[in-house]
Amino acid sequence: MSRVLTTAVAVVPITHSILPRCLRLSNLPPSLTATSHTRTFRRRFFSLYNFRAVSSPVKAGFDVFGDGGSIVQDTGATALVIAGAYALVSTFDFLSERNLIEQNLSRKLVHIISGLLFMASWPIFSASRWARYFASVVPLTNCLRLVTHGLSLVTDEGLIKSVTREGKPEELLRGPLYYVLVLILSAVLFWRESPVGVVSLAMMCGGDGIADIVGRRFGSTKIPYNKQKSWAGSLSMFVFGFLVSIGMLYYFSALGYFHLDWVSTVERVAVVSFVATMVESLPITGTVDDNISVPLVSMVVASLAFA
Known part of the structure:
Protein backbone atom coordinates (compact mmCIF):
# COMPACT_ATOMS: atom_id res chain seq x y z
CA MET A 1 0.00 0.00 0.00
CA SER A 2 2.83 2.36 0.85
CA ARG A 3 4.43 1.64 -2.56
CA VAL A 4 1.19 2.61 -4.29
CA LEU A 5 0.96 5.87 -2.39
CA THR A 6 4.61 6.63 -3.09
CA THR A 7 4.12 5.95 -6.82
CA ALA A 8 0.98 8.11 -6.93
CA VAL A 9 2.75 10.97 -5.20
CA ALA A 10 5.47 10.84 -7.85
CA VAL A 11 3.35 10.21 -10.94
CA VAL A 12 0.39 12.58 -10.42
CA PRO A 13 2.41 15.83 -10.36
CA ILE A 14 4.41 14.73 -13.41
CA THR A 15 1.25 13.78 -15.34
CA HIS A 16 -0.44 17.02 -14.38
CA SER A 17 2.57 19.03 -15.51
CA ILE A 18 2.53 17.60 -19.05
CA LEU A 19 -1.17 18.25 -19.59
CA PRO A 20 -2.15 21.23 -21.78
CA ARG A 21 -2.35 24.33 -19.61
CA CYS A 22 -6.09 24.79 -20.24
CA LEU A 23 -6.82 21.28 -18.86
CA ARG A 24 -4.86 21.54 -15.63
CA LEU A 25 -7.02 21.60 -12.55
CA SER A 26 -5.37 24.81 -11.39
CA ASN A 27 -6.57 26.55 -14.53
CA LEU A 28 -10.13 25.25 -14.61
CA PRO A 29 -12.99 27.47 -13.41
CA PRO A 30 -13.63 26.89 -9.68
CA SER A 31 -17.18 25.69 -10.42
CA LEU A 32 -15.79 22.77 -12.46
CA THR A 33 -13.11 21.49 -10.10
CA ALA A 34 -15.42 19.99 -7.50
CA THR A 35 -16.43 16.36 -7.93
CA SER A 36 -20.07 17.28 -7.35
CA HIS A 37 -20.00 19.14 -10.67
CA THR A 38 -18.79 16.23 -12.79
CA ARG A 39 -21.97 16.26 -14.86
CA THR A 40 -21.58 20.00 -15.50
CA PHE A 41 -17.97 19.44 -16.51
CA ARG A 42 -18.91 16.75 -19.01
CA ARG A 43 -21.76 18.79 -20.45
CA ARG A 44 -19.65 21.91 -20.95
CA PHE A 45 -16.55 20.24 -22.33
CA PHE A 46 -17.88 17.27 -24.29
CA SER A 47 -21.41 18.16 -25.46
CA LEU A 48 -21.91 17.59 -29.20
CA TYR A 49 -24.32 20.50 -29.39
CA ASN A 50 -22.67 23.18 -27.30
CA PHE A 51 -19.70 24.66 -29.11
CA ARG A 52 -19.79 28.11 -27.50
CA ALA A 53 -20.13 27.20 -23.85
CA VAL A 54 -16.41 26.57 -23.33
CA SER A 55 -14.67 29.79 -22.43
CA SER A 56 -11.18 28.37 -23.10
CA PRO A 57 -11.48 25.55 -25.64
CA VAL A 58 -8.71 23.01 -26.06
CA LYS A 59 -6.17 24.40 -28.51
CA ALA A 60 -5.60 22.25 -31.58
CA GLY A 61 -3.38 22.60 -34.61
CA PHE A 62 -1.22 25.73 -34.86
CA ASP A 63 -2.65 28.23 -32.42
CA VAL A 64 -1.25 31.31 -34.12
CA PHE A 65 -4.08 33.60 -33.02
CA GLY A 66 -3.90 32.83 -29.32
CA ASP A 67 -7.65 32.27 -28.82
CA GLY A 68 -8.01 28.56 -29.43
CA GLY A 69 -8.53 28.88 -33.18
CA SER A 70 -6.83 26.44 -35.50
CA ILE A 71 -5.33 27.74 -38.71
CA VAL A 72 -5.19 24.18 -39.99
CA GLN A 73 -8.90 23.65 -39.45
CA ASP A 74 -9.91 26.98 -40.98
CA THR A 75 -7.63 26.59 -43.98
CA GLY A 76 -8.94 23.09 -44.62
CA ALA A 77 -12.54 24.23 -44.22
CA THR A 78 -11.97 27.12 -46.64
CA ALA A 79 -10.44 24.82 -49.25
CA LEU A 80 -13.27 22.33 -48.84
CA VAL A 81 -16.02 24.95 -49.25
CA ILE A 82 -14.28 26.55 -52.25
CA ALA A 83 -14.06 23.14 -53.91
CA GLY A 84 -17.73 22.51 -53.19
CA ALA A 85 -18.78 25.89 -54.56
CA TYR A 86 -16.72 25.37 -57.71
CA ALA A 87 -18.19 21.89 -58.19
CA LEU A 88 -21.72 23.25 -57.76
CA VAL A 89 -21.33 26.02 -60.34
CA SER A 90 -19.46 23.70 -62.72
CA THR A 91 -22.30 21.20 -62.54
CA PHE A 92 -24.87 23.79 -63.54
CA ASP A 93 -22.48 25.13 -66.19
CA PHE A 94 -22.37 21.64 -67.67
CA LEU A 95 -26.16 21.22 -67.54
CA SER A 96 -26.93 24.61 -69.07
CA GLU A 97 -24.29 24.27 -71.80
CA ARG A 98 -25.88 21.02 -72.97
CA ASN A 99 -29.40 22.43 -72.66
CA LEU A 100 -30.30 19.86 -70.04
CA ILE A 101 -31.68 22.63 -67.86
CA GLU A 102 -33.08 26.05 -68.69
CA GLN A 103 -30.69 28.94 -68.25
CA ASN A 104 -33.01 30.86 -65.92
CA LEU A 105 -33.68 27.78 -63.82
CA SER A 106 -29.95 27.05 -63.61
CA ARG A 107 -29.27 30.62 -62.52
CA LYS A 108 -31.87 30.52 -59.77
CA LEU A 109 -30.86 27.09 -58.50
CA VAL A 110 -27.27 28.33 -58.17
CA HIS A 111 -28.69 31.42 -56.43
CA ILE A 112 -30.63 29.29 -53.93
CA ILE A 113 -28.25 26.43 -53.25
CA SER A 114 -24.85 28.13 -53.18
CA GLY A 115 -25.74 30.71 -50.53
CA LEU A 116 -27.51 28.22 -48.27
CA LEU A 117 -24.66 25.70 -48.51
CA PHE A 118 -22.16 28.45 -47.74
CA MET A 119 -24.11 29.39 -44.62
CA ALA A 120 -24.55 25.74 -43.63
CA SER A 121 -20.77 25.28 -43.81
CA TRP A 122 -20.02 27.82 -41.08
CA PRO A 123 -19.99 25.27 -38.22
CA ILE A 124 -17.02 23.41 -39.75
CA PHE A 125 -14.82 26.44 -39.10
CA SER A 126 -13.04 26.79 -35.78
CA ALA A 127 -13.98 28.87 -32.76
CA SER A 128 -11.27 31.41 -33.61
CA ARG A 129 -12.31 35.03 -33.91
CA TRP A 130 -10.63 34.95 -37.33
CA ALA A 131 -12.71 32.03 -38.63
CA ARG A 132 -15.29 34.32 -40.22
CA TYR A 133 -12.58 35.90 -42.36
CA PHE A 134 -11.40 32.51 -43.53
CA ALA A 135 -15.00 31.70 -44.49
CA SER A 136 -15.27 35.01 -46.33
CA VAL A 137 -12.47 33.90 -48.63
CA VAL A 138 -14.99 31.59 -50.33
CA PRO A 139 -17.35 34.30 -51.67
CA LEU A 140 -14.35 36.59 -52.17
CA THR A 141 -12.91 34.01 -54.57
CA ASN A 142 -16.20 33.96 -56.46
CA CYS A 143 -16.23 37.76 -56.40
CA LEU A 144 -12.85 37.92 -58.13
CA ARG A 145 -14.02 35.33 -60.63
CA LEU A 146 -17.13 37.35 -61.47
CA VAL A 147 -15.13 40.55 -61.89
CA THR A 148 -12.57 39.01 -64.23
CA HIS A 149 -15.26 37.38 -66.37
CA GLY A 150 -17.54 40.40 -66.20
CA LEU A 151 -14.78 42.62 -67.53
CA SER A 152 -14.13 40.00 -70.25
CA LEU A 153 -10.57 39.51 -69.02
CA VAL A 154 -11.35 35.78 -69.09
CA THR A 155 -14.08 34.04 -71.05
CA ASP A 156 -16.27 31.27 -69.64
CA GLU A 157 -19.52 30.78 -71.54
CA GLY A 158 -20.74 28.14 -69.11
CA LEU A 159 -20.45 30.49 -66.14
CA ILE A 160 -22.19 33.31 -68.01
CA LYS A 161 -25.11 31.09 -69.05
CA SER A 162 -25.58 29.61 -65.60
CA VAL A 163 -25.77 32.85 -63.59
CA THR A 164 -26.99 35.60 -65.95
CA ARG A 165 -30.40 36.40 -67.42
CA GLU A 166 -29.44 37.39 -70.96
CA GLY A 167 -26.05 35.71 -71.32
CA LYS A 168 -24.03 38.93 -71.30
CA PRO A 169 -20.69 39.11 -69.41
CA GLU A 170 -21.45 42.56 -67.97
CA GLU A 171 -24.43 41.10 -66.10
CA LEU A 172 -21.94 39.35 -63.82
CA LEU A 173 -21.05 42.75 -62.39
CA ARG A 174 -24.60 43.37 -61.21
CA GLY A 175 -26.87 40.80 -59.52
CA PRO A 176 -24.34 37.94 -59.16
CA LEU A 177 -21.66 40.30 -57.83
CA TYR A 178 -24.06 41.91 -55.34
CA TYR A 179 -25.03 38.42 -54.23
CA VAL A 180 -21.50 37.35 -53.25
CA LEU A 181 -20.83 40.73 -51.63
CA VAL A 182 -23.84 40.16 -49.36
CA LEU A 183 -22.46 36.73 -48.45
CA ILE A 184 -19.19 38.38 -47.41
CA LEU A 185 -21.04 41.09 -45.45
CA SER A 186 -23.20 38.57 -43.58
CA ALA A 187 -20.25 36.37 -42.65
CA VAL A 188 -18.07 39.23 -41.42
CA LEU A 189 -20.73 41.25 -39.57
CA PHE A 190 -23.02 38.57 -38.15
CA TRP A 191 -21.37 35.16 -38.60
Missing part, protein backbone atom coordinates in the same frame (compact mmCIF):
# COMPACT_ATOMS: atom_id res chain seq x y z
CA ARG A 192 -22.98 32.18 -36.87
CA GLU A 193 -23.49 34.02 -33.58
CA SER A 194 -26.48 36.10 -34.66
CA PRO A 195 -29.91 35.20 -36.09
CA VAL A 196 -29.79 38.41 -38.16
CA GLY A 197 -27.31 37.18 -40.75
CA VAL A 198 -28.99 33.78 -40.94
CA VAL A 199 -32.43 35.25 -41.62
CA SER A 200 -31.07 37.77 -44.12
CA LEU A 201 -29.31 35.15 -46.23
CA ALA A 202 -32.30 32.82 -45.99
CA MET A 203 -34.56 35.55 -47.36
CA MET A 204 -32.16 36.39 -50.19
CA CYS A 205 -31.39 32.80 -51.18
CA GLY A 206 -34.51 30.84 -50.31
CA GLY A 207 -37.22 33.49 -50.46
CA ASP A 208 -36.17 35.60 -53.44
CA GLY A 209 -34.76 32.64 -55.36
CA ILE A 210 -37.89 30.51 -55.16
CA ALA A 211 -40.15 33.51 -55.81
CA ASP A 212 -38.63 33.93 -59.27
CA ILE A 213 -39.05 30.25 -60.16
CA VAL A 214 -42.67 30.10 -59.00
CA GLY A 215 -43.52 33.50 -60.46
CA ARG A 216 -42.31 32.54 -63.93
CA ARG A 217 -44.38 29.37 -63.99
CA PHE A 218 -47.54 30.29 -62.13
CA GLY A 219 -47.48 34.08 -62.07
CA SER A 220 -50.28 34.85 -64.48
CA THR A 221 -51.99 37.20 -62.03
CA LYS A 222 -49.82 40.29 -61.63
CA ILE A 223 -49.57 42.67 -58.70
CA PRO A 224 -51.46 45.91 -59.55
CA TYR A 225 -48.60 48.26 -58.68
CA ASN A 226 -45.90 46.15 -60.42
CA LYS A 227 -46.75 44.19 -63.56
CA GLN A 228 -43.37 42.45 -63.48
CA LYS A 229 -44.25 40.72 -60.21
CA SER A 230 -47.03 38.24 -59.50
CA TRP A 231 -49.11 37.25 -56.51
CA ALA A 232 -47.84 33.67 -56.80
CA GLY A 233 -44.22 34.82 -56.72
CA SER A 234 -44.73 37.13 -53.75
CA LEU A 235 -46.69 34.53 -51.80
CA SER A 236 -44.01 31.91 -52.44
CA MET A 237 -41.33 34.34 -51.31
CA PHE A 238 -43.11 34.97 -48.03
CA VAL A 239 -43.76 31.27 -47.37
CA PHE A 240 -40.40 29.85 -48.42
CA GLY A 241 -38.41 32.76 -47.01
CA PHE A 242 -40.12 32.11 -43.70
CA LEU A 243 -39.62 28.31 -43.83
CA VAL A 244 -35.98 28.47 -44.91
CA SER A 245 -35.25 31.05 -42.20
CA ILE A 246 -36.83 28.88 -39.51
CA GLY A 247 -34.98 25.83 -40.81
CA MET A 248 -31.59 27.54 -40.74
CA LEU A 249 -32.27 29.07 -37.32
CA TYR A 250 -33.11 25.62 -35.99
CA TYR A 251 -29.91 24.25 -37.55
CA PHE A 252 -27.67 26.79 -35.77
CA SER A 253 -29.71 26.61 -32.59
CA ALA A 254 -29.36 22.82 -32.48
CA LEU A 255 -25.60 23.24 -32.74
CA GLY A 256 -25.66 25.60 -29.75
CA TYR A 257 -24.70 28.90 -31.37
CA PHE A 258 -27.73 30.67 -29.96
CA HIS A 259 -30.86 29.78 -28.02
CA LEU A 260 -34.24 31.08 -29.09
CA ASP A 261 -37.75 31.37 -27.73
CA TRP A 262 -39.46 29.72 -30.68
CA VAL A 263 -42.86 31.29 -30.20
CA SER A 264 -41.48 34.81 -30.45
CA THR A 265 -38.94 33.72 -33.07
CA VAL A 266 -41.70 32.53 -35.39
CA GLU A 267 -43.47 35.87 -35.01
CA ARG A 268 -40.30 37.86 -35.65
CA VAL A 269 -39.31 35.84 -38.70
CA ALA A 270 -42.82 36.26 -40.10
CA VAL A 271 -42.45 40.04 -39.77
CA VAL A 272 -39.06 40.00 -41.52
CA SER A 273 -40.42 37.77 -44.27
CA PHE A 274 -43.44 40.03 -44.81
CA VAL A 275 -41.38 43.23 -45.02
CA ALA A 276 -38.82 41.62 -47.35
CA THR A 277 -41.64 40.34 -49.57
CA MET A 278 -43.17 43.80 -49.78
CA VAL A 279 -39.83 45.35 -50.72
CA GLU A 280 -39.19 42.67 -53.35
CA SER A 281 -42.60 43.35 -54.92
CA LEU A 282 -41.96 47.09 -55.37
CA PRO A 283 -41.19 48.40 -58.89
CA ILE A 284 -37.64 49.39 -58.00
CA THR A 285 -35.71 46.55 -59.63
CA GLY A 286 -34.40 48.89 -62.32
CA THR A 287 -32.93 51.13 -59.61
CA VAL A 288 -31.98 48.75 -56.82
CA ASP A 289 -31.23 45.07 -57.44
CA ASP A 290 -33.15 42.51 -55.37
CA ASN A 291 -29.84 41.06 -54.21
CA ILE A 292 -29.23 44.38 -52.45
CA SER A 293 -32.69 45.50 -51.33
CA VAL A 294 -33.96 42.17 -49.95
CA PRO A 295 -30.99 41.22 -47.74
CA LEU A 296 -30.31 44.76 -46.51
CA VAL A 297 -33.93 45.36 -45.54
CA SER A 298 -33.98 41.92 -43.90
CA MET A 299 -30.86 42.83 -41.90
CA VAL A 300 -32.40 46.05 -40.65
CA VAL A 301 -35.75 44.51 -39.70
CA ALA A 302 -34.17 41.40 -38.18
CA SER A 303 -31.76 43.55 -36.16
CA LEU A 304 -34.71 45.42 -34.68
CA ALA A 305 -36.75 42.25 -34.17
CA PHE A 306 -33.99 40.26 -32.47
CA ALA A 307 -32.46 43.15 -30.56
Whole structure:
Protein backbone atom coordinates (compact mmCIF):
# COMPACT_ATOMS: atom_id res chain seq x y z
CA MET A 1 0.00 0.00 0.00
CA SER A 2 2.83 2.36 0.85
CA ARG A 3 4.43 1.64 -2.56
CA VAL A 4 1.19 2.61 -4.29
CA LEU A 5 0.96 5.87 -2.39
CA THR A 6 4.61 6.63 -3.09
CA THR A 7 4.12 5.95 -6.82
CA ALA A 8 0.98 8.11 -6.93
CA VAL A 9 2.75 10.97 -5.20
CA ALA A 10 5.47 10.84 -7.85
CA VAL A 11 3.35 10.21 -10.94
CA VAL A 12 0.39 12.58 -10.42
CA PRO A 13 2.41 15.83 -10.36
CA ILE A 14 4.41 14.73 -13.41
CA THR A 15 1.25 13.78 -15.34
CA HIS A 16 -0.44 17.02 -14.38
CA SER A 17 2.57 19.03 -15.51
CA ILE A 18 2.53 17.60 -19.05
CA LEU A 19 -1.17 18.25 -19.59
CA PRO A 20 -2.15 21.23 -21.78
CA ARG A 21 -2.35 24.33 -19.61
CA CYS A 22 -6.09 24.79 -20.24
CA LEU A 23 -6.82 21.28 -18.86
CA ARG A 24 -4.86 21.54 -15.63
CA LEU A 25 -7.02 21.60 -12.55
CA SER A 26 -5.37 24.81 -11.39
CA ASN A 27 -6.57 26.55 -14.53
CA LEU A 28 -10.13 25.25 -14.61
CA PRO A 29 -12.99 27.47 -13.41
CA PRO A 30 -13.63 26.89 -9.68
CA SER A 31 -17.18 25.69 -10.42
CA LEU A 32 -15.79 22.77 -12.46
CA THR A 33 -13.11 21.49 -10.10
CA ALA A 34 -15.42 19.99 -7.50
CA THR A 35 -16.43 16.36 -7.93
CA SER A 36 -20.07 17.28 -7.35
CA HIS A 37 -20.00 19.14 -10.67
CA THR A 38 -18.79 16.23 -12.79
CA ARG A 39 -21.97 16.26 -14.86
CA THR A 40 -21.58 20.00 -15.50
CA PHE A 41 -17.97 19.44 -16.51
CA ARG A 42 -18.91 16.75 -19.01
CA ARG A 43 -21.76 18.79 -20.45
CA ARG A 44 -19.65 21.91 -20.95
CA PHE A 45 -16.55 20.24 -22.33
CA PHE A 46 -17.88 17.27 -24.29
CA SER A 47 -21.41 18.16 -25.46
CA LEU A 48 -21.91 17.59 -29.20
CA TYR A 49 -24.32 20.50 -29.39
CA ASN A 50 -22.67 23.18 -27.30
CA PHE A 51 -19.70 24.66 -29.11
CA ARG A 52 -19.79 28.11 -27.50
CA ALA A 53 -20.13 27.20 -23.85
CA VAL A 54 -16.41 26.57 -23.33
CA SER A 55 -14.67 29.79 -22.43
CA SER A 56 -11.18 28.37 -23.10
CA PRO A 57 -11.48 25.55 -25.64
CA VAL A 58 -8.71 23.01 -26.06
CA LYS A 59 -6.17 24.40 -28.51
CA ALA A 60 -5.60 22.25 -31.58
CA GLY A 61 -3.38 22.60 -34.61
CA PHE A 62 -1.22 25.73 -34.86
CA ASP A 63 -2.65 28.23 -32.42
CA VAL A 64 -1.25 31.31 -34.12
CA PHE A 65 -4.08 33.60 -33.02
CA GLY A 66 -3.90 32.83 -29.32
CA ASP A 67 -7.65 32.27 -28.82
CA GLY A 68 -8.01 28.56 -29.43
CA GLY A 69 -8.53 28.88 -33.18
CA SER A 70 -6.83 26.44 -35.50
CA ILE A 71 -5.33 27.74 -38.71
CA VAL A 72 -5.19 24.18 -39.99
CA GLN A 73 -8.90 23.65 -39.45
CA ASP A 74 -9.91 26.98 -40.98
CA THR A 75 -7.63 26.59 -43.98
CA GLY A 76 -8.94 23.09 -44.62
CA ALA A 77 -12.54 24.23 -44.22
CA THR A 78 -11.97 27.12 -46.64
CA ALA A 79 -10.44 24.82 -49.25
CA LEU A 80 -13.27 22.33 -48.84
CA VAL A 81 -16.02 24.95 -49.25
CA ILE A 82 -14.28 26.55 -52.25
CA ALA A 83 -14.06 23.14 -53.91
CA GLY A 84 -17.73 22.51 -53.19
CA ALA A 85 -18.78 25.89 -54.56
CA TYR A 86 -16.72 25.37 -57.71
CA ALA A 87 -18.19 21.89 -58.19
CA LEU A 88 -21.72 23.25 -57.76
CA VAL A 89 -21.33 26.02 -60.34
CA SER A 90 -19.46 23.70 -62.72
CA THR A 91 -22.30 21.20 -62.54
CA PHE A 92 -24.87 23.79 -63.54
CA ASP A 93 -22.48 25.13 -66.19
CA PHE A 94 -22.37 21.64 -67.67
CA LEU A 95 -26.16 21.22 -67.54
CA SER A 96 -26.93 24.61 -69.07
CA GLU A 97 -24.29 24.27 -71.80
CA ARG A 98 -25.88 21.02 -72.97
CA ASN A 99 -29.40 22.43 -72.66
CA LEU A 100 -30.30 19.86 -70.04
CA ILE A 101 -31.68 22.63 -67.86
CA GLU A 102 -33.08 26.05 -68.69
CA GLN A 103 -30.69 28.94 -68.25
CA ASN A 104 -33.01 30.86 -65.92
CA LEU A 105 -33.68 27.78 -63.82
CA SER A 106 -29.95 27.05 -63.61
CA ARG A 107 -29.27 30.62 -62.52
CA LYS A 108 -31.87 30.52 -59.77
CA LEU A 109 -30.86 27.09 -58.50
CA VAL A 110 -27.27 28.33 -58.17
CA HIS A 111 -28.69 31.42 -56.43
CA ILE A 112 -30.63 29.29 -53.93
CA ILE A 113 -28.25 26.43 -53.25
CA SER A 114 -24.85 28.13 -53.18
CA GLY A 115 -25.74 30.71 -50.53
CA LEU A 116 -27.51 28.22 -48.27
CA LEU A 117 -24.66 25.70 -48.51
CA PHE A 118 -22.16 28.45 -47.74
CA MET A 119 -24.11 29.39 -44.62
CA ALA A 120 -24.55 25.74 -43.63
CA SER A 121 -20.77 25.28 -43.81
CA TRP A 122 -20.02 27.82 -41.08
CA PRO A 123 -19.99 25.27 -38.22
CA ILE A 124 -17.02 23.41 -39.75
CA PHE A 125 -14.82 26.44 -39.10
CA SER A 126 -13.04 26.79 -35.78
CA ALA A 127 -13.98 28.87 -32.76
CA SER A 128 -11.27 31.41 -33.61
CA ARG A 129 -12.31 35.03 -33.91
CA TRP A 130 -10.63 34.95 -37.33
CA ALA A 131 -12.71 32.03 -38.63
CA ARG A 132 -15.29 34.32 -40.22
CA TYR A 133 -12.58 35.90 -42.36
CA PHE A 134 -11.40 32.51 -43.53
CA ALA A 135 -15.00 31.70 -44.49
CA SER A 136 -15.27 35.01 -46.33
CA VAL A 137 -12.47 33.90 -48.63
CA VAL A 138 -14.99 31.59 -50.33
CA PRO A 139 -17.35 34.30 -51.67
CA LEU A 140 -14.35 36.59 -52.17
CA THR A 141 -12.91 34.01 -54.57
CA ASN A 142 -16.20 33.96 -56.46
CA CYS A 143 -16.23 37.76 -56.40
CA LEU A 144 -12.85 37.92 -58.13
CA ARG A 145 -14.02 35.33 -60.63
CA LEU A 146 -17.13 37.35 -61.47
CA VAL A 147 -15.13 40.55 -61.89
CA THR A 148 -12.57 39.01 -64.23
CA HIS A 149 -15.26 37.38 -66.37
CA GLY A 150 -17.54 40.40 -66.20
CA LEU A 151 -14.78 42.62 -67.53
CA SER A 152 -14.13 40.00 -70.25
CA LEU A 153 -10.57 39.51 -69.02
CA VAL A 154 -11.35 35.78 -69.09
CA THR A 155 -14.08 34.04 -71.05
CA ASP A 156 -16.27 31.27 -69.64
CA GLU A 157 -19.52 30.78 -71.54
CA GLY A 158 -20.74 28.14 -69.11
CA LEU A 159 -20.45 30.49 -66.14
CA ILE A 160 -22.19 33.31 -68.01
CA LYS A 161 -25.11 31.09 -69.05
CA SER A 162 -25.58 29.61 -65.60
CA VAL A 163 -25.77 32.85 -63.59
CA THR A 164 -26.99 35.60 -65.95
CA ARG A 165 -30.40 36.40 -67.42
CA GLU A 166 -29.44 37.39 -70.96
CA GLY A 167 -26.05 35.71 -71.32
CA LYS A 168 -24.03 38.93 -71.30
CA PRO A 169 -20.69 39.11 -69.41
CA GLU A 170 -21.45 42.56 -67.97
CA GLU A 171 -24.43 41.10 -66.10
CA LEU A 172 -21.94 39.35 -63.82
CA LEU A 173 -21.05 42.75 -62.39
CA ARG A 174 -24.60 43.37 -61.21
CA GLY A 175 -26.87 40.80 -59.52
CA PRO A 176 -24.34 37.94 -59.16
CA LEU A 177 -21.66 40.30 -57.83
CA TYR A 178 -24.06 41.91 -55.34
CA TYR A 179 -25.03 38.42 -54.23
CA VAL A 180 -21.50 37.35 -53.25
CA LEU A 181 -20.83 40.73 -51.63
CA VAL A 182 -23.84 40.16 -49.36
CA LEU A 183 -22.46 36.73 -48.45
CA ILE A 184 -19.19 38.38 -47.41
CA LEU A 185 -21.04 41.09 -45.45
CA SER A 186 -23.20 38.57 -43.58
CA ALA A 187 -20.25 36.37 -42.65
CA VAL A 188 -18.07 39.23 -41.42
CA LEU A 189 -20.73 41.25 -39.57
CA PHE A 190 -23.02 38.57 -38.15
CA TRP A 191 -21.37 35.16 -38.60
CA ARG A 192 -22.98 32.18 -36.87
CA GLU A 193 -23.49 34.02 -33.58
CA SER A 194 -26.48 36.10 -34.66
CA PRO A 195 -29.91 35.20 -36.09
CA VAL A 196 -29.79 38.41 -38.16
CA GLY A 197 -27.31 37.18 -40.75
CA VAL A 198 -28.99 33.78 -40.94
CA VAL A 199 -32.43 35.25 -41.62
CA SER A 200 -31.07 37.77 -44.12
CA LEU A 201 -29.31 35.15 -46.23
CA ALA A 202 -32.30 32.82 -45.99
CA MET A 203 -34.56 35.55 -47.36
CA MET A 204 -32.16 36.39 -50.19
CA CYS A 205 -31.39 32.80 -51.18
CA GLY A 206 -34.51 30.84 -50.31
CA GLY A 207 -37.22 33.49 -50.46
CA ASP A 208 -36.17 35.60 -53.44
CA GLY A 209 -34.76 32.64 -55.36
CA ILE A 210 -37.89 30.51 -55.16
CA ALA A 211 -40.15 33.51 -55.81
CA ASP A 212 -38.63 33.93 -59.27
CA ILE A 213 -39.05 30.25 -60.16
CA VAL A 214 -42.67 30.10 -59.00
CA GLY A 215 -43.52 33.50 -60.46
CA ARG A 216 -42.31 32.54 -63.93
CA ARG A 217 -44.38 29.37 -63.99
CA PHE A 218 -47.54 30.29 -62.13
CA GLY A 219 -47.48 34.08 -62.07
CA SER A 220 -50.28 34.85 -64.48
CA THR A 221 -51.99 37.20 -62.03
CA LYS A 222 -49.82 40.29 -61.63
CA ILE A 223 -49.57 42.67 -58.70
CA PRO A 224 -51.46 45.91 -59.55
CA TYR A 225 -48.60 48.26 -58.68
CA ASN A 226 -45.90 46.15 -60.42
CA LYS A 227 -46.75 44.19 -63.56
CA GLN A 228 -43.37 42.45 -63.48
CA LYS A 229 -44.25 40.72 -60.21
CA SER A 230 -47.03 38.24 -59.50
CA TRP A 231 -49.11 37.25 -56.51
CA ALA A 232 -47.84 33.67 -56.80
CA GLY A 233 -44.22 34.82 -56.72
CA SER A 234 -44.73 37.13 -53.75
CA LEU A 235 -46.69 34.53 -51.80
CA SER A 236 -44.01 31.91 -52.44
CA MET A 237 -41.33 34.34 -51.31
CA PHE A 238 -43.11 34.97 -48.03
CA VAL A 239 -43.76 31.27 -47.37
CA PHE A 240 -40.40 29.85 -48.42
CA GLY A 241 -38.41 32.76 -47.01
CA PHE A 242 -40.12 32.11 -43.70
CA LEU A 243 -39.62 28.31 -43.83
CA VAL A 244 -35.98 28.47 -44.91
CA SER A 245 -35.25 31.05 -42.20
CA ILE A 246 -36.83 28.88 -39.51
CA GLY A 247 -34.98 25.83 -40.81
CA MET A 248 -31.59 27.54 -40.74
CA LEU A 249 -32.27 29.07 -37.32
CA TYR A 250 -33.11 25.62 -35.99
CA TYR A 251 -29.91 24.25 -37.55
CA PHE A 252 -27.67 26.79 -35.77
CA SER A 253 -29.71 26.61 -32.59
CA ALA A 254 -29.36 22.82 -32.48
CA LEU A 255 -25.60 23.24 -32.74
CA GLY A 256 -25.66 25.60 -29.75
CA TYR A 257 -24.70 28.90 -31.37
CA PHE A 258 -27.73 30.67 -29.96
CA HIS A 259 -30.86 29.78 -28.02
CA LEU A 260 -34.24 31.08 -29.09
CA ASP A 261 -37.75 31.37 -27.73
CA TRP A 262 -39.46 29.72 -30.68
CA VAL A 263 -42.86 31.29 -30.20
CA SER A 264 -41.48 34.81 -30.45
CA THR A 265 -38.94 33.72 -33.07
CA VAL A 266 -41.70 32.53 -35.39
CA GLU A 267 -43.47 35.87 -35.01
CA ARG A 268 -40.30 37.86 -35.65
CA VAL A 269 -39.31 35.84 -38.70
CA ALA A 270 -42.82 36.26 -40.10
CA VAL A 271 -42.45 40.04 -39.77
CA VAL A 272 -39.06 40.00 -41.52
CA SER A 273 -40.42 37.77 -44.27
CA PHE A 274 -43.44 40.03 -44.81
CA VAL A 275 -41.38 43.23 -45.02
CA ALA A 276 -38.82 41.62 -47.35
CA THR A 277 -41.64 40.34 -49.57
CA MET A 278 -43.17 43.80 -49.78
CA VAL A 279 -39.83 45.35 -50.72
CA GLU A 280 -39.19 42.67 -53.35
CA SER A 281 -42.60 43.35 -54.92
CA LEU A 282 -41.96 47.09 -55.37
CA PRO A 283 -41.19 48.40 -58.89
CA ILE A 284 -37.64 49.39 -58.00
CA THR A 285 -35.71 46.55 -59.63
CA GLY A 286 -34.40 48.89 -62.32
CA THR A 287 -32.93 51.13 -59.61
CA VAL A 288 -31.98 48.75 -56.82
CA ASP A 289 -31.23 45.07 -57.44
CA ASP A 290 -33.15 42.51 -55.37
CA ASN A 291 -29.84 41.06 -54.21
CA ILE A 292 -29.23 44.38 -52.45
CA SER A 293 -32.69 45.50 -51.33
CA VAL A 294 -33.96 42.17 -49.95
CA PRO A 295 -30.99 41.22 -47.74
CA LEU A 296 -30.31 44.76 -46.51
CA VAL A 297 -33.93 45.36 -45.54
CA SER A 298 -33.98 41.92 -43.90
CA MET A 299 -30.86 42.83 -41.90
CA VAL A 300 -32.40 46.05 -40.65
CA VAL A 301 -35.75 44.51 -39.70
CA ALA A 302 -34.17 41.40 -38.18
CA SER A 303 -31.76 43.55 -36.16
CA LEU A 304 -34.71 45.42 -34.68
CA ALA A 305 -36.75 42.25 -34.17
CA PHE A 306 -33.99 40.26 -32.47
CA ALA A 307 -32.46 43.15 -30.56
